[in-house]
Amino acid sequence: MEHEATQLENQHVHSVYESTASYFNDLQSKAWPRVRQFLLEQKPGSLIADIGCGTGKYLNINSQVFNLGCDYCEPLINIARKKGCEVSVCDNLNLPLRDQCFNAIISIGVIHHFSTKQRRIKAIKEMARVLIPGGQIMIYVWAMEQKNRHFEKQDVFVPWNRDLCSRLLSESNQSGHKSDLEHTVKKHPQQLVGSECSYPINLKQELDTKSSHSTDHCLAKTCCMKMSEEEENRFYSALGKSFRSWFFSRSLDESTLRKKTEKMKSLKNVGGWANSTISIQPSRHCSLDLGRCGPLLKEQSLDDDEVFIENASVKKPQWMTASGVIRDLNGEHHGVVQSKNEETSFLSGPVEDRDNNCTYSRDEDGKSTASKLFQRTSTTDSTDSILDEAMAVEDQVVDILDTKAFMRYYHVFREGELCCLLEENVPELHIISSCYDHGNWCIIAEKIAK
Amino acid sequence: MKLLTHNMLTSHVRGVRPGGGFPLRIQATEVKVNNVDFNQEFVARMIPKVEWGALVEAAESLGHLSDLPHELPPEYENNEDFLRKVHHVLLEVEVMEGILKCPDSGREFPITKGIPNMLLSEEET
Numbered sequence: 053m054e055h056e057a058t059q060l061e062n063q064h065v066h067s068v069y070e071s072t073a074s075y076f077n078d079l080q081s082k083a084w085p086r087v088r089q090f091l092l093e094q095k096p097g098s099l100i101a102d103i104g105c106g107t108g109k110y111l112n113i114n115s116q117v118f119n120l121g122c123d124y125c126e127p128l129i130n131i132a133r134k135k136g137c138e139v140s141v142c143d144n145l146n147l148p149l150r151d152q153c154f155n156a157i158i159s160i161g162v163i164h165h166f167s168t169k170q171r172r173i174k175a176i177k178e179m180a181r182v183l184i185p186g187g188q189i190m191i192y193v194w195a196m197e198q199k200n201r202h203f204e205k206q207d208v209f210v211p212w213n214r215d216l217c218s219r220l221l222s223e224s225n226q227s228g229h230k231s232d233l234e235h236t237v238k239k240h241p242q243q244l245v246g247s248e249c250s251y252p253i254n255l256k257q258e259l260d261t262k263s264s265h266s267t268d269h270c271l272a273k274t275c276c277m278k279m280s281e282e283e284e285n286r287f288y289s290a291l292g293k294s295f296r297s298w299f300f301s302r303s304l305d306e307s308t309l310r311k312k313t314e315k316m317k318s319l320k321n322v323g324g325w326a327n328s329t330i331s332i333q334p335s336r337h338c339s340l341d342l343g344r345c346g347p348l349l350k351e352q353s354l355d356d357d358e359v360f361i362e363n364a365s366v367k368k369p370q371w372m373t374a375s376g377v378i379r380d381l382n383g384e385h386h387g388v389v390q391s392k393n394e395e396t397s398f399l400s401g402p403v404e405d406r407d408n409n410c411t412y413s414r415d416e417d418g419k420s421t422a423s424k425l426f427q428r429t430s431t432t433d434s435t436d437s438i439l440d441e442a443m444a445v446e447d448q449v450v451d452i453l454d455t456k457a458f459m460r461y462y463h464v465f466r467e468g469e470l471c472c473l474l475e476e477n478v479p480e481l482h483i484i485s486s487c488y489d490h491g492n493w494c495i496i497a498e499k500i501a502k
Numbered sequence: 503m504k505l506l507t508h509n510m511l512t513s514h515v516r517g518v519r520p521g522g523g524f525p526l527r528i529q530a531t532e533v534k535v536n537n538v539d540f541n542q543e544f545v546a547r548m549i550p551k552v553e554w555g556a557l558v559e560a561a562e563s564l565g566h567l568s569d570l571p572h573e574l575p576p577e578y579e580n581n582e583d584f585l586r587k588v589h590h591v592l593l594e595v596e597v598m599e600g601i602l603k604c605p606d607s608g609r610e611f612p613i614t615k616g617i618p619n620m621l622l623s624e625e626e627t
Binding site for chain 2 (some may be wrong): 055058095096097098099116118120124126129130133138139140141142143145146147148149150153154155
């Protein structure tokens with residue numbers, strides 16, 4: 053499963069951050085107050101590491117300490133470097149750092165990008181390893197339980213789409229509170245989803261100026277001022293549709309567990325698919341390639357490595373492979389999107405697939421890989437992705453993705469999950485405190501003295 | 503990459519024996535010297551966290567040893583002269599371009615624009 057996990061993260065974490073890094077300009081964004089406080093409380097002369105530092109937002113908070121920023125994403129690190137931060141490109145799962153050399157570590161909005169429990173544990177253990185006994189670590193992860201809603205499942209693909217954000221912004225502007233809201237969103241876009249890693253908001257001005265480095269462009273990562281309740285509700289309702297269109301998937305962990313029971317079943321038994329609770333629909337230009345059997349998008353150029361090259365999907369725009377991003381170790385796809393004219397609902401229940409054609413192919417190992425091609429029953433323009441129909445909400449098709457959408461993978465955490473993760477798997481860390489902060493679960497833990 | 507950072511970096515290639523990846527040998531093609539404000543207390547507190555031998559070796563390899571002693575003098579906390587030298591080596595000398603080499607495996611990690619890239623391939627981890 054490691055390979056799949058790596059693939060998934062490469063596709064839906066690393067590549068996305070690399071591609072969107074130039075849009076991330078957090079000159080306007082501020083640090084989370086609690087993180088800020090944590091950093092400022094460290095003794096002068098401390099060594100602090102920010103693992104997953106991104107553009108280095110937290111690296112200049114406390115000038116009395118030495119801050120080292122680490123991130124997997126080179127473009128983000130380059131941005132941090134330009135701000136004068138001391139940074140390195142590295143992998144949380146394998147930190148190139150000596151044991152026990154840091155007084156404090158922060159991990160803000162990072163662990164939730166790991167696609168399996170084991171990797172999340174490993175990431176935390178790595179950070180514990182480089183902590184001095186008595187040193188503290190602060191971890192922030194996106195919570196399943198959000199303010200106005202909660203994620204239906206824990207493994208989520210979140211589209212990032214500058215045009216979406218700008219369009220939604222203008223929609224809510226129609227309520228007549230344009231300048232206030234714009235100002236608020238401009239300054240504090242992060243509040244919209246109450247989380248570390250929500251949509252970066254791209255203001256309309258940005259599009260007009262065609263500049264990707266406008267200082268008006270906020271990284272929707274942090275925010276320290278709340279919008280008023282009213283503004284927040286308005287914006288939430290505007291974003292509501294898009295919330296419901298986030299994509300959920302079975303986690304890689306789940307897939308592995310089910311592998312044995314479903315090994316041969318799903319080849320013949322369409323019912324197996326029907327019980328799948330997954331809907332992953334890639335946007336047009338977002339590849340969810342898992343290496344051998346990634347789903348294909350109609351406008352996507354084919355990777356030669358992909359197994360179902362023989363399918364006609366490339367030639368017929370209306371035919372799309374809709375398959376789960378997550379597949380189990382047998383290479384079976386678990387993912388179904390149903391499209392029924394305009395009444396498609398975004399499903400978390402049984403799915404009818406009478407319109408489906410199943411094709412199977414085998415790779416050299418003799419393992420079967422299943423892919424399903426769905427014919428769109430509606431006659432919308434082929435320029436619309438099947439996504440648009442698939443995620444119809446309340447009989448309304450919401451076209452939220454345009455050609456620039458990227459899908460970022462998150463495993464959102466339930467209440468208590470992060471604590472349990474540490475308690476059960478990282479005995480070298482002792483939890484000092486935990487809380488819910490703006491849509492995130494946050495804990496502070498201390499490395500036990502030997 | 504400052505020498506303070508270098509002092510914490512280690513190679514993590516699979517198969518390297520414990521401690522065998524530290525310290526990384528620096529082959530610098532571009533070194534920069536900055537002016538950084540001297541904070542005596544800061545430097546004094548940093549010293550115990552540093553692997554002294556590795557720091558001296560690194561400074562020497564860059565030609566910036568500037569009569570820093572090979573052994574830590576006792577009671578350095580109030581020795582301003584000494585602390586200024588340490589300050590210089592830890593914080594003012596920066597490797598902008600070059601290579602970090604794992605002493606055990608020989609694996610090379612590039613430094614570009616002052617940023618060391620420590621990523622390994624899937625096979626190496």
